[in-house]
Amino acid sequence: MIVVVDALNRHKYNELLDEMFKLRKRVFHDRLGWEVDITDGKEIDMFDNLHPAYLIALDDEGDLVGCMRILQTTGPHMLADVFIDIMDGEPPVRSAQLWEVTRFCVDTDKLKSGKSRNSISYVTSELFVAATEYGKNAGILDAVAVIDPVMNRVMIRSQNAPYDYLGKTVQMGKVKAMAGLLDCTDERINRLRAFNGIEGDVFAESDEVALERFASRPAAVAKLPEPNHPGVTDTMRAEVVALQTPAPTQIDLHSYFNEQIDEAESAEELAAAEALKAEMTKYFRNKNRCDA
Structure with missing residues (x-):
């Protein structure tokens, strides 16, 4: 399930966004060694203050297992203001029909290998299906993705290869960084869906559905207060009991x-x-x- 979080509904997803920023810290700071800002165990930069859209993947148990950030290129964006060396002297790319896709990552500790649901491959394709459909429906023609060579090879193998590249590859922390161009077309969507057998709507039906699944994840249920704890209201008590009660067989x-x-x-x-x-x-x- 893919959840779209933007300026309009962000106030509903504070806890989910915190989990996303923590995942970004584990991936980009701890694993890749990028020079990123860390605050309270979360990786947040100035572009997160520009009202971007986030695509967040939840697995079948409600755990956050992947994410991606989408930002317009008409204003400040990473390729223009952080990864400018990639452009190799060329001016920054700016267009109302070009979005920047960055901070893509998946939780390799929670996801399995292979191509089944709740696998690294499936969630990767699901996020890019969502990004391409989301962009296409908004009138976007292309997206530029700042990726490393390993991710580039993954995208090529999963039928999501960039159709072109900008500038040159530069060193970024422990890995290199490059910029690939992705078209927002039905052809790309169909290739991605076919590769992992993704069918139906990948987006959450509503904010309420997404929040309910996130609240039912094992870590959240384990932290629920005891129903008879002082201060627990009747409404909270009913919700706690419902979440802790196994579904009937x-x-x-x-x-x-x-x-x-x-x-x-x-x-x-x-x-x-x-x-x-x-x-x-x-x-x-x-x-x-x-x-x-």
Whole structure:
């Protein structure tokens, strides 16, 4: 699931953004050795104050596993103001139809190898599908991505190769940095989707859906207060209990239906209980067939 966080909804995602900045610190400072600013264990720079858009990937358990920053090139941006050596003397690129994609990273500690869901390859492709679709729908023709040679090879292998490069490759910390151009086209989207079997809408249905999944991640549930703790309101107590209560299994549901049948006090109640059990049995039979 990809969550879009921008100036309009950023106030809803303070905790999610904190987790994103912490991931960026672990990747760009700790692993890659880039000279970046670190504050309270988070990597945040001046471009994060320019109201960029963030694409944030959540896995099936609600953990943040990847991110990307999108910034307009008509104002300050990294290729013009930080990675200017890449341009090798050429003027900075600026266009209302060109976005800059930077700070792309995935959590290699949480993600698996291979190409299945919740894998490094899948989340990488999912983020670039989202970025390309997001840009295309906004009328953007191209994106410039500041990447290292390793990421460049990953993009080539995953059917997401830049169609051209700007300037030259320069040293940046422990690795080198380069700028690749990516077109925002259906052809690129289709290649990325086909490579990892990505189907359907990659974006969260709503902010509420995204926040609910993030709140249900194991780390968040483990930090929930005890329901009877002083200061926990009735609303908070209900939410805590709901998150800590395991979802009913098929066996639980069938037991419930049988209890309703046994406790029916009229022909109408019996018929309704039996109809509900039959409908749910049909649903699970079809679901199990599809999952198989």
